[in-house]
Amino acid sequence: MRPDIHVLLATLRREKSAYVPLMELGVHPKLKEQLLERPLSDLKDEVEFWYKAGYDYVKLQPQVQFNLGGATADSAFQSKLDGTLGYAWASEGQGLVSSFEDLEKLKLPSKQEIDYSSFEKVGSLLPEGMGVIGQYGDIFTMTWELMGFEGFSLALYENPELIKALNQRIGDLILSMFEFFAQNERIDAIWYSDDIAFSSGLLMSPEVLDQYFFPWLKKIGDLAKAYNKPLVYHSDGLLWDVMDKIIDCGVDALHPIEPKAMDLAEVKQRYGQQLCLIGGIDVDLLARGKPEEIEQQVKRNIEVAAYNGGYCVGSGNSIPDYVPFENYQALLQAAIKYGESV
Numbered sequence: 001m002r003p004d005i006h007v008l009l010a011t012l013r014r015e016k017s018a019y020v021p022l023m024e025l026g027v028h029p030k031l032k033e034q035l036l037e038r039p040l041s042d043l044k045d046e047v048e049f050w051y052k053a054g055y056d057y058v059k060l061q062p063q064v065q066f067n068l069g070g071a072t073a074d075s076a077f078q079s080k081l082d083g084t085l086g087y088a089w090a091s092e093g094q095g096l097v098s099s100f101e102d103l104e105k106l107k108l109p110s111k112q113e114i115d116y117s118s119f120e121k122v123g124s125l126l127p128e129g130m131g132v133i134g135q136y137g138d139i140f141t142m143t144w145e146l147m148g149f150e151g152f153s154l155a156l157y158e159n160p161e162l163i164k165a166l167n168q169r170i171g172d173l174i175l176s177m178f179e180f181f182a183q184n185e186r187i188d189a190i191w192y193s194d195d196i197a198f199s200s201g202l203l204m205s206p207e208v209l210d211q212y213f214f215p216w217l218k219k220i221g222d223l224a225k226a227y228n229k230p231l232v233y234h235s236d237g238l239l240w241d242v243m244d245k246i247i248d249c250g251v252d253a254l255h256p257i258e259p260k261a262m263d264l265a266e267v268k269q270r271y272g273q274q275l276c277l278i279g280g281i282d283v284d285l286l287a288r289g290k291p292e293e294i295e296q297q298v299k300r301n302i303e304v305a306a307y308n309g310g311y312c313v314g315s316g317n318s319i320p321d322y323v324p325f326e327n328y329q330a331l332l333q334a335a336i337k338y339g340e341s342v
Contacts, residue, residue, distance in 0.1 A: 005131025005188050008056040008312070012189060012230035012253045012276045016309030020302055020339030022055050022332065023278045025135070025193060025234055025255060026318035034325045043118055047125045054332050057131045059191065060122060062177050063115040066108065095148035097166055098155075106146070108169055111176045116184075123186055134181035137193030137234070139174050140213040143167045144204075156208065167212045175219055182223040189230045191255075192220050197237025199261040206242055214245055221250020232278065236317060237261050247274050255279050258316045265304040268311070277305050279314040281331060286315055286323045291330035298334035306342050313339060 007017040029040055032049045040046065050058040097103050122132055143166055144152040155163050181190045196203050196213060217233065224231035230252040238261040239246065239254075246254065254271075256279030257264050264280040271277075280301050285294060298313055305311035313335035319328055 002054070003051060003056045003127055003130035005056050005129060008131065009188060009230060011309055011312060012232065014252075014273070014276050014310035016342075018340075020306045020335060020342055021312045022053070022335050023232075023255065023312035023314045024055070024319060025059070025191070025314075027053075027328075028319055028321040028323075030321045031319055031323065031325055031328050035329075043121055044125050047122065047127075047130075051127050051130060054336060056129070057133045057188065058122065058126070059133045059135050060118050061134075061136055062180070063118070064109050064113060093148050094151045095146050097146045097162070098148075098151050100162060100165070103162065103166055103169075106166075106169075108173060111173060114173075114177065114180075116180060119180075119184060119186055131188035132186055133189045133191050133232075134177075134184070134187045135191035135193065136174055136177045137191075139167070139171045139216045140194050140196065140209070142170045143212060146170075163212065171216045175216065178220045178223055182227040182229060187229070189232060190220070190224050191232040191234065192217065193234035195237065196235045196242070197239055197261070199237055199258060201238050202241060203237070206245070209242065209245075214242075214249060217246070217249040217251070224252075225250050230276075243271055247271070252276060253278055253312075256314065256316045256318075260316075264301055268305045272305070272308070272310055276310040276312065278312040279316050280305070281314065282316050283318075283320065283323070286319070286327050286331065289327065291326055294327055294330040295334040295337075298331060299338045302335075302338045302342060306339070 004018070007019060008021045008023070010017045011021050033039055035053055036045060036049055040049070047058050097106060119132070119134070126132070143163065146166060147155060147163070152163065178190060178192070181187050194213065196209055202209070221231055231250055232253040232255055233246060233251040234255045236256065236258045240262070253276035257267055257277050259280055259282040264277065267277055281294065281297055285297060301313065302311065313331070315331070
């Protein structure tokens with residue numbers, strides 16, 4: 001047990017530190033309970049998991065209920081903010097919002113309904129040296145999911161003002177969370193998640209992202225810079241076409257370097273001076289590989305990405321429930337074994 005939030009913060013700023021930290025966006029509760037050898041019941045258990053697993057931080061989200069009653073859709077809107085708690089297809093046809101009338105009926109929560117109490121409680125629960133990361137996301141993802149992928153795509157040409165109005169409402173709400181993260185002295189770093197790519201390319205064109213995604217990432221980056229807190233950004237997929245845009249928004253660290261989309265060594269070579277890299281251990285390997293194979297992959301990743309700092313060990317997305325516990329243990333143990341000798 002060696003939490004040291006200063007090591008993590010230095011690494012996120014691309015400095016070489018005493019060891020290579022661990023970072024993960026999400027770990028399924030089933031694996032958390034296996035590590036703790038008891039059910040999760042409260043914030044104290046959550047903190048204890050991240051501590052015992054070897055992380056230098058606990059990641060917290062504000063609690064908020066998206067009550068979307070009063071509108072209809074061909075499939076339920078799903079907000080998958082860390083990707084580990086369930087499985088659901090995004091709406092491919094029409095979503096909840098296809099007109100300004102639907103938008104009027106949409107009941108998003110108010111800023112006053114956002115519950116930040118876990119951030120207030122966590123201070124008394126943290127082991128010495130452990131920090132807090134504030135995380136939320138999906139301004140762009142919520143926008144297109146609420147409209148359905150086809151509905152959003154058609155509206156780009158037929159009703160861009162509807163997209164703009166919906167995107168603004170969602171963005172204003174979620175940006176307020178990052179204002180809290182930036183200003184709260186308990187929070188050490190900020191993590192924004194919003195997928196913009198497949199493993200084979202961008203989800204939509206850079207021009208669309210310039211309208212409905214990058215302005216929000218820039219606002220979050222400006223907040224992080226103003227309050228001197230590292231900004232981690234998560235997106236799966238192939239990001240080469242927009243890497244410079246991501247950096248220009250003020251992102252300090254990129255997660256998760258999905259292996260089937262981008263090679264970790266190449267990303268390090270091309271962007272290691274500008275971005276800390278996080279992740280890069282294929283989830284398929286974690287799910288179906290052997291512990292010794294996972295150990296060797298962790299070792300390789302540390303060798304190619306951590307030689308001058310600026311790399312954190314983690315999965316190429318998150319740790320879902322179908323990853324065997326012994327494989328997750330192999331990742332954690334290999335990070336400690338090889339991360340202290342760099």
